Amino acid sequence: MSRPRIGAAAAIAQLDGWRIAEDHADAIAKTFRFADFNEAFGFMTRVALMADKLDHHPEWFNVYNRVEVLLTTHDADGVTELDVTLAKFMDSAA
Numbered sequence: 001m002s003r004p005r006i007g008a009a010a011a012i013a014q015l016d017g018w019r020i021a022e023d024h025a026d027a028i029a030k031t032f033r034f035a036d037f038n039e040a041f042g043f044m045t046r047v048a049l050m051a052d053k054l055d056h057h058p059e060w061f062n063v064y065n066r067v068e069v070l071l072t073t074h075d076a077d078g079v080t081e082l083d084v085t086l087a088k089f090m091d092s093a094a
């Protein structure tokens with residue numbers, strides 16, 4: 001799905017707790033913390049199903065109760081509204 005790039009700054013202005021990713025040309029990032037691995041993996045499962053439905057997939061890293069997420073749109077070489085949509089879903093699923 002092709003979308004115009006809006007950029008990380010415009011994206012985080014619409015979101016809570018998200019930051020401009022370091023060490024990346026144009027991406028947004030957030031670290032989610034849960035009570036334990038079960039909660040973290042439940043979150044990842046809910047997000048995975050939505051990501052596949054949107055055909056828009058996160059880059060993420062999990063250790064026990066922590067999930068570090070990076071969102072960008074590879075097809076657009078940067079952040080698009082699709083990243084904002086997935087970020088908002090993640091916030092609602094956390």
Ligand SMILES: C[C@H](O)[C@H](O)[C@H]1CNC2=NC(N)=NC(=O)C2=N1
Pocket residue numbers: 001055056057058072073074075076
């Ligand atoms: C062919 C397929 O639609 C694309 O590769 C999709 C899959 N998931 C994707 N996820 C993300 N984050 N960016 C993309 O550009 C993207 N493209």
